[in-house]
Amino acid sequence: MLILLAVVALFAVAFIIISMLSDRITSKMSFRNIFRRRANTLLVIAGSMIGTALIVGSLAMNDSFERFIYSQIRQNLGEIDQVVVTSAESERGYRALFSLDELQPLIELLETENLTDGIMPILAREVTAGKEGNARSLDRSLSTSAAIIGVEFEKLREFGSEGISFTEFNSSNAQDLPGAIITRELSETLQIGVGDTLEILIDEAERVLFWIQLPRVVVTGIADHEDLLGYSGLRQGMENSRIFMTPEDARRVMKVGMPDSYNELLISNRGDYLSGANLTDRVVSLFGETGLEEEFRMVPIKQQQVRMATQGNVGLLFFALSAFAIFAGILLLSNIYFMLAEERRTELGTLRALGYTRKRVARAILYEGFFYSIIASAVGIGVGILITRQILGGFVDLTAGISMLLPVDNAAMMFSAFERTFVFFIKPESVFLGFFLGLLIPLAIVSFSGKRISMMNIVCAVRGIPEELGKKPRRQLRLFMYLLLGLAAILCYSGAVRQSGAVLLSGLTMGLLLFPLSFPFKRRRLIESFCSIAVIFLIMFSNQIPFIAEQSAESIPLMIVKGFAILFSGLLLVVYNLKTFDSVFSLIMRNGNNRSPAAKVAIAFSSRNRLRTGLTVAMYAVVVYIITLISIIPYSQEKMLDKSRNDVFIGFDATVFPVGMQSRLPSETELLAIGGIDDVAVLESAFLNIRLPSGRISTIPAYILDEGFSENTVHRNITLWEGIPDLAQARQNPWEYLITRNNAIIVSGALLSDLLPGDYVELILPARTDFSAIQAVFSGREEVSDDDISLGYFRVIGQIPETTFSFFNGVFIPKGVIDSDLLAGSYVDSTMLLKTSNELSLSDTRTEVANISRRTNSLAFFVDDVIDLINATVKGIIDILRSFLYFGMVVGIVGIAIVMFKALYERKRLVGMMKAIGFTRRMVFTSFLLETSFIVILGLVLGFITGTLTTYEMFSSPAFQGFELSMPWNQFLFMGLTFYIISVLSTLVPSYIASRLSPAEALRYFE
Structure with missing residues (x-):
């Protein structure tokens, strides 16, 4: 598309320049028009510039968010697409070692197929690193979690399409210890530099075995995160603190006696860090052909991360917002140049009367539009980039504010990665696209308008009389409408066959809205109004169609289609009924006061200029529509x-949980010693497989409840099974009932929405207990092996609604369900839940709990902290988005200002006639203000109504099932009044000038 636009733009510019050089009289005339009314010229250029700036800014915002979404993948994985590990685990829960010769069949096959540009074995392990003599310390300033990566540095330099360049490695040192390159994050955390000694704690059991000497390494280099492999190992997740050394030194530090041994094989597919994932399915298929699946497992880690990054459709969501903003910019450009053409119609008709050919008349307005658009497009790019850069800078400021709300000492460091990866970014393609759109849209409009005017009857053009379409143009227009109706029918058929909600609704909307325009109906306005209302009802009840309801939860294109359909239908309904507004208002004002004539004139002018009024109303409506959403x-x-x-921490007021190898939970005695803590419960969690009634198997977290849990929980927002009368009639706490039974469970609708109270499910303890069990929850991978242990079948006695916001989502089971011996070998987490009392103030209790958690390197969160954090985050992001859209509202304000300034020049003679028949200055001033008010209020109300209808439709879809729609009436009232007042103020100058015109001067006016 960009190449096509570039070719068209270059051709258009070259054609216009050559044409101007060959017809210097017309080009000089067009150039002089620019300086005849400088205020008018300034408004046209400013409006064009803002329209282009809004388009470029929207594209830049979308590019920045898209880059941010994938930057974490690039930072943590680089060009790693797949990881091969053994199926078995070592004694300590880490992947078993393997020799590179064992994977030689796979390596040779991948090299033969030419699908990869890097294959590299590593030896990875999570450890505790500290200053010499301090690795056993729990003080985070002396020791911290890190990942050792044993890698051949020559292979690292050649890994991937670009390779990885870093500080030259030199393992030699005076102490004859293994050398290592560490990341700058680790260096700053421990305050160590090149030449310092780093002590490594491999096994947590050795933390208390003080007589065992821990291995040491010498820091030979410090590198930034971007200069090293961002990967930290499959089990560890993504650690910024990493220690790189040769495989031989890594085996020496880890006390591995097996030579030429590794525990992971990293594979980079051909392509960059993102496109390489497209080859993952082929690589995984080749792995299956090697016969290594019994001993090894290939993890498509890049593909999983991409799915996790895109499952929320954040990028498409911002693209949707950008699409509406771009549309508003296009509307402004269209309105400006349509008004420019209308303003020049009399002059162009005069040129025709003087003997100018139709081509030269059309070129006269084309040259003038070219002057305006070329300047405005160039300046608009810079303005759009500067404004968007400033707005996006607010996101980094937002993270600093959020970090202040976190009860963590190094919260600012935790958000440093966000600040480092969330930067302003705009693709060169977006810059050119914005420039070409800002240039071509005005040129297309003035070219079309100039040709249309040049074909008009000379008398109609000079006198400003609308000309009826001839038979041939009318026939051509009708044929074009038939073609569009045929396209709509094709879309409807394709959408129904493919069961694509977006395609089907696009076809139905297009067909219904174009149907009245395609046939010579006598009451076209009534039919078009009926069809517009029909489209709105169609969209509002579209979720009654099963496949559309199913797609509404995930399909952003479908959401965009629904939004555009409601907005366009509302616009057409209003524009086609402008004369109805005029008739109704005239009827109301029939017996009005002295202000009635001014009001009638204001409404009449708006309803007569339907295209101009419709475009201006649309500019307001589009931006207000998005802000409403x-x-x-x-x-x-x-x-x-x-x-x-009360649902955030399942009825408790605070939670304490460990983070990292050095962390531990405080004792219950310590916490109960605080006066503000009334009770403490320990919640253990493990990952289980659950076999649903449909036969599908999912991996979900399971929370194991002890006997003291039900005493304090007030988490009663549960849909209960009616098969147990005591529960159904609220005679017994469901949590108490659950703990006393070994065959009952409560599930979270957030993870298991299709599981209903009364269903029977099978719980399975997976034999796989490594970190990949956690990844299975997010990647949607469903698998079960013969080694898994069935825990039996359980009755679902209750479901926590899907819309409940809680930190603990999964399945809740009593403690006796899983034998403690079986649970000992699983990936188990423990979390403490605290119930506060009124003995101490909440701030004092928070301080005491924070002090204890700091000593144990754990994290403590109170419910109010979580709610404040989420509200501050959401509010901050929305405020930043609003600020961009408020800039978009300038589109409407500039548009209404241009409309009124041009109305002033167009109606000078009419104003003189009005004053000659008795209109006072006040009445003229009032008519201009009322016209502004009518257009602005119509746009604001239309935007609010269509935005509210779209939101209501979204909340009625399965994606928002259970959510309650709440309307921020105060925000809407304040925003509406603010936009209205600013818009009216922007038209005070032309209104005042019009009211001060002398009748004699105005009646003599002619250009």
């Missing part, structure tokens, strides 16, 4: 979050 959704979420306070 992004105001209602977070406001409703905030209200639901406030109602879910």
Whole structure:
């Protein structure tokens, strides 16, 4: 598309320049028009510039968010696409070692197929690193979690399409210890530099065995995160603190006696860090052909990360917002140049009367539009980039504010990665696309308008009389409409056959809206109004169609189609009924006061210039529509979050959980010694497989409840099974019932929405207990092996609603369900839940708990902290998005200002006639202000209504099932009044000038 636009733009510019050089009289005339009314010229250029800036800014915002979404993948994985590990685990829970010769069949096959550009074995392990003599310390300033990566540095330099360049490695040192390159994050955390000695704690059991000497390494280099492999090993997740050394030194430090041994094989597919994932399915298929599946497992880690990054459709969501903003910019450009053409119609008709050919008349307006658009497009790119850069800088400031809300000492460091990866970014393609759109849209409009005017009857053009379409143009227009109706029918058929909601609704919307325009109906306005209302009803009830309801939860294109359909239908409904507004208003004002004539004139002018009024109304409506959407959704979420306070920590007031190898939970005695803590419960969790009634198997977290749990929980927002009368009639706490039974469970609808109370499910303890069990939850991988242990079948006695906001989502089971011996070998986490009392103030209790958690290197969160954090995050993001859209609202304000300034020049003679028949200055001034008010209020109300209808439709879809719609009426009232007042103020100058015109001067006016 960009190449096509570039070719068209270059051809258009070359054609216009050559044409101007060959017809210097017309080009000089067009050039002089620019300086005849400088205020008017300034408004045209400013409006064009803002339209281009809005387009470029929207593209830049979308590019920046898209880059941020994938930057974490690039930072943590680089060009690693697959990881091969053994199927078995070592004694300590880490992947078993293997020799590179064992994977030689796979390596040779991949090299033969030419699918990869890097294959590299590594030896990875999570350890505790500290200053010499301090690795056993729990003080985070003396020791910290890190990942050892044993890698051949020559292979590292050649890995991937670009390779990895870093500080030259030199393992030799005076102490004859293994040398290592460490990341700058580790250097800053431990305050160590080149030449310092680093002590490594491999096994946590050796933390208390003080007589065992821990291995040491010498720091030979420090590298930034970007200069090293970002990967930290499959089990560890993504650690920024990493220690790189040769495989031989890594085996020496880890006390591995097996030579030429590794525990992971990293594979980079051909292509860059993102496109390489497209070859993952082929590589995995080749792995299956090697016969290594029994001993080894290939993890498509890049593909999993990409799916996790895109499953929320954040990038498409911002693209949707950008699409509406771009549309608003296009509307402004269209409105400006349509008005310019209308303003020049009399002059162009005069040129025709003087003997100019139709081509020269059309070129006169084309040259003038070229002057305006070339300047505005160039300046608009810079303005759009500067404004978007400033707005996106607010996201980094937002993270600093959020980090202040976290009860963590190094919260700022935790967000440093965000600040480092979230930067302003715009693709060169987006810059050119914005420039070409800002240039070509005006040229297309003035070219079309100039040709249309040149074909008009000379008398109609000079006198400004609308000309009826001839038979041939009318026939051509009708044929074009038939073609569009045929396209709509094809879309409907294709959408129905493929069961694509976006395609089907696009076809139905296009067909219904174009149907009245394609046939010579006598009451076209009534039919078009009926069809517009039909489209709105169609969209509002579209979720009654099963496959559309299913796709509404995930398909961003479908959401965009629904939004555009409601907005366009509302616009057409309003524009086609402008004369109805005029008739109704005239009827109301029939017996009005002295202001009635001014009001009638204001409404009459708006309804007569339907295209101009429609475009201006659309500019306001589009921006207000988006603002309405992004105001209602977070406001409703905030209200639901406030109602879910008791559900966040399943009825408790605070939680304490460990983080990292050095962390431990505080003792219950320590916490109960605080006066503000009333009770403490320990919640253990493990990952289980659950076989649903449909036969599908999912990996989910299971929370194991002890006997003291039900005494304090007030998490009663549960849909209960009616098969147990005591529960159904609320005679017994469901949590108490659950703990006393070994065949009952409660599930979270957030993870298991299709599981209903009363269903029977099978719980399975997976034999796989490594870190990949956690990844299975997010990647959607469903697998079960013969080594897994069935725990039996369980009755679902209750479901926590899907819309409940909670930190603990999964399946809740009593403690006796899993034998402690079986649980000992699983990946188990423990979390402490705290119930506060009124003995101490909440701030004092928070301080005491924070002090204890700091000593144990654990994290403590209170419910209010979580709610404040989420609300601050959502509000901050929405406010930043609003600020961009408020810039978009300038589109409407500039548009209405241009409309009124041009109305002033167009109606000078009419103003003189009005004053000659008795209109006072006040009445003229009032008519201009009322015309502004009518257009602005119409746009604001239309935007609010269509935005509210779209939001209501979204909340009725399965994706928002259970959410309550809450309307921020105060925000809407304040925003509407603000936009209205600013818009009216922007038209005070032309209104005042019009009211001060002398009748004699105005009647003599002619250009």
